[in-house]
Each structure stands twice: as C-alpha cells, then as structure tokens.
Amino acid sequence: MKSRIHYTKPSITELEVRYATDAAANGWGEKCYEYINRFEEAFKDHLDVKYAIATSSCTGALHMGMAALGIGPGDEVIMADINWIATASPIVHLGAKPVFVDILPDSWCLDPKLVEEAITPNTKAIVAVHLYGNLCEMDKLLAIGEKHSIPVIEDAAEAIGSIYHGKRAGSMGKFGAFSFHGTKTLTTGEGGIFVTNDAVLYEHVLTLSNHGRARGQTKQFWPDMVGFKYKMSNIQAAIGCAQIERADELTRRKREILSYYRSRLEIFSGLSMNPEPVDTVNGAWMPTIVFDQQTGVTREELQNTFAEENIDARVFFHPLSSLPMFEGKIYTPVSSDIPARAINLPSFHDISKTEQDRVVNVIESILND
Numbered sequence: 001m002k003s004r005i006h007y008t009k010p011s012i013t014e015l016e017v018r019y020a021t022d023a024a025a026n027g028w029g030e031k032c033y034e035y036i037n038r039f040e041e042a043f044k045d046h047l048d049v050k051y052a053i054a055t056s057s058c059t060g061a062l063h064m065g066m067a068a069l070g071i072g073p074g075d076e077v078i079m080a081d082i083n084w085i086a087t088a089s090p091i092v093h094l095g096a097k098p099v100f101v102d103i104l105p106d107s108w109c110l111d112p113k114l115v116e117e118a119i120t121p122n123t124k125a126i127v128a129v130h131l132y133g134n135l136c137e138m139d140k141l142l143a144i145g146e147k148h149s150i151p152v153i154e155d156a157a158e159a160i161g162s163i164y165h166g167k168r169a170g171s172m173g174k175f176g177a178f179s180f181h182g183t184k185t186l187t188t189g190e191g192g193i194f195v196t197n198d199a200v201l202y203e204h205v206l207t208l209s210n211h212g213r214a215r216g217q218t219k220q221f222w223p224d225m226v227g228f229k230y231k232m233s234n235i236q237a238a239i240g241c242a243q244i245e246r247a248d249e250l251t252r253r254k255r256e257i258l259s260y261y262r263s264r265l266e267i268f269s270g271l272s273m274n275p276e277p278v279d280t281v282n283g284a285w286m287p288t289i290v291f292d293q294q295t296g297v298t299r300e301e302l303q304n305t306f307a308e309e310n311i312d313a314r315v316f317f318h319p320l321s322s323l324p325m326f327e328g329k330i331y332t333p334v335s336s337d338i339p340a341r342a343i344n345l346p347s348f349h350d351i352s353k354t355e356q357d358r359v360v361n362v363i364e365s366i367l368n369d
C-alpha cells in the first residue's frame with residue numbers, strides 16, 4: 001500500500017512548542033491573558049483592523065457578532081448555498097432564518113445579483129464567505145449592503161492570506177470572523193477571532209464575550225446582560241502567536257502548493273481551479289478542481305479513485321439546501337451542480353512535490369479513463 005497523503009495537517013515548529021510550553025508553565029495568575037492579548041494585537045496588525053477578540057471558534061465569533069447586530073427571530077440572513085454549516089448554525093441558534101442563494105460558477109462564492117434579489121424587509125445581514133480562499137465580489141456586495149442599509153459580514157475562516165483590492169479578507173465588512181481549527185492555514189488547534197473596525201460593535205461583542213460583563217462595570221461578578229462564553233485559552237493563543245509570526249510563510253506555502261498543481265494541470269482541458277482575478281491574492285487554503293460537465297467525472301468516481309491511491313481528497317461542500325434540516329423549495333442550479341464534479345486536493349504545508357505528483361497522476365488517470 002502506498003503511503004497515505006493527508007489533505008491537511010498543521011505546520012508546527014519549535015516556535016509554537018516554545019510558546020505553548022511557556023504558556024503552560026508560566027501563563028497563569030497575572031500572566032493568564034498575556035498570550036491572548038499579544039495574539040489579538042498581532043492579528044490586528046496582520047489584518048489592518050482596529051479591534052479583535054480571540055474566540056474558541058469561528059462559529060462562536062459569528063454567533064456573538066450576529067447577536068450584537070440584533071439578529072433574532074423573524075430575521076433573514078442571506079448567504080451562499082455552498083458553505084460549511086458553521087456559517088448557518090449561529091443564524092439558526094439566534095432564531096433567524098438563513099436564506100441560501102446560488103454561487104457564481106467561477107469563484108464558487110455568492111452571486112451578488114441574486115443577493116440583491118433575495119433581499120426582503122426582514123433581511124438583517126448578508127454573509128460573504130470567501131470559499132477555499134477564493135474572494136467574494138466585495139465591491140458589489142458592500143454596495144448592495146450600503147444601498148439597502150444591510151450589514152455585510154465576512155466569514156473569512158478559509159481566507160487568511162487572501163487580499164481583495166489591497167484589503168485583507170475579513171477586514172472589509174461590518175465584522176469578520178476567522179477559524180483556527182486544525183485544518184485551517186493558521187491554527188491554534190481549535191479557535192477563532194472576531195474582528196471589526198466598528199468601536200460600538202466591538203464594545204458590545206466584548207461585553208457579550210465576557211458573560212455580559214461590561215468593561216466599565218465596577219461591581220464584581222455583575223453581568224449587565226446575558227452573554228456568551230466563547231473564549232480562547234492562553235495556551236491556544238500562545239500557539240497562535242507563533243503561527244501569526246509565520247502567517248506570511250504559511251500562506252506563501254499554500255500559494256506555492258496551489259501554483260504547482262496549476263502548473264502541472266493546466267495542460268489538461270476540462271478542469272478549472274481556484275481563480276485569482278486581477279488585483280486579488282488568493283490565500284489558497286484549499287486547492288480545488290472542478291471537472292467540466294463534458295468530462296462526465298463524478299464525485300463518487302473521484303472519491304473511489306483517490307481512496308484506492310491512499311490519498312485523502314475531500315468532497316466539495318454540499319449545498320446547504322440539500323441537507324435535511326434546510327431542505328426547501330429553493331432553486332440553486334450552480335450549487336447543485338458543481339459539488340457533484342469537484343474535489344479538494346491535499347495541500348498541507350509539508351507536502352512534497354513527489355506527493356503532489358501522485359495527486360496529479362490520479363487526476364490524469366481519471367481524465368484518460
């Protein structure tokens with residue numbers, strides 16, 4: 001049996017180990033927030049935003065941000081049908097309704113035209129998810145948001161390193177949320193962060209994140225509202241401090257992996273990969289190929305062939321509207337079609353050219369089948 005090629009695996013160096021060890025040994029008592037504060041500062045610098053709150057997950061960051069925007073029962077939140085469920089669950093937990101719209105065939109992200117058509121008097125927010133590092137058309141989405149006075153939220157969980165017209169993904173919307181789950185480019189094991197440039201929203205989320213205790217509250221153990229508990233631990237933040245120091249290296253490597261796949265695969269017709277339109281940088285979290293319809297390639301065939309070669313290939317996200325809890329009468333032809341002929345390729349930091357070549361050979365064999 002050939003050795004297994006994993007699809008993701010974090011890059012942990014001596015630096016992460018050193019910081020985590022220090023946090024475990026010394027990061028208590030008055031030092032218990034040191035790495036958390038340092039991580040938030042470093043992340044703000046990286047993204048060029050004013051405020052950041054480290055969280056236990058991206059889902060938690062989204063949940064608190066959406067709660068602070070007042071999203072609740074009867075409200076609708078527009079998002080792409082192709083997505084990880086984590087973007088939709090906070091909406092459901094708040095009693096609101098996720099409204100799924102179709103994606104663009106080239107970026108696999110929200111179609112702005114359909115977003116505008118989906119707006120109703122109940123629409124409370126639009127969530128732009130930068131899928132696999134591919135960027136949403138933020139100019140158009142922000143203009144639509146502005147025109148209808150609806151905030152645009154960025155779920156940038158997959159988009160560290162992605163840059164749109166000079167601005168980093170996650171820094172353009174009313175607020176942004178990132179994930180540091182072990183599969184993501186930058187990891188703390190589990191973890192996330194809430195970022196914004198809005199001082200009022202920041203204060204509100206800060207209070208929510210501290211079990212409803214406002215910063216200026218002098219009475220001890222006195223919550224001012226019912227809040228949440230989605231905090232990142234100091235030990236996780238220590239790992240994050242090392243990773244954020246390496247952020248450029250980590251995304252440079254992701255881009256290198258994507259570009260090697262691209263250079264090997266561009267000779268074949270019938271394939272498309274993560275796009276990188278002018279004046280954007282794709283952080284390349286997940287190199288992905290979509291086979292043209294004419295190739296007749298199916299998801300099942302892809303999964304089986306990769307499994308035979310002992311290579312982890314991850315299925316493209318299912319349309320959320322196809323899941324039992326969201327099943328409805330919506331029509332999203334692009335979202336229903338693309339996942340059935342697409343696959344995410346292995347792209348962990350230390351993947352070798354030989355391993356990437358093995359992946360390419362599988363794709364070649366499928367195309368020649």
Ligand SMILES: *Cc1c(COP(=O)(O)O)cnc(C)c1O
Nearest residue numbers: 057058059084086157158179181
């Ligand atoms: C990974 C991911 C999330 C969830 O992140 P967690 O940290 O696991 O909560 C949310 N949205 C998208 C688009 C993701 O890829």
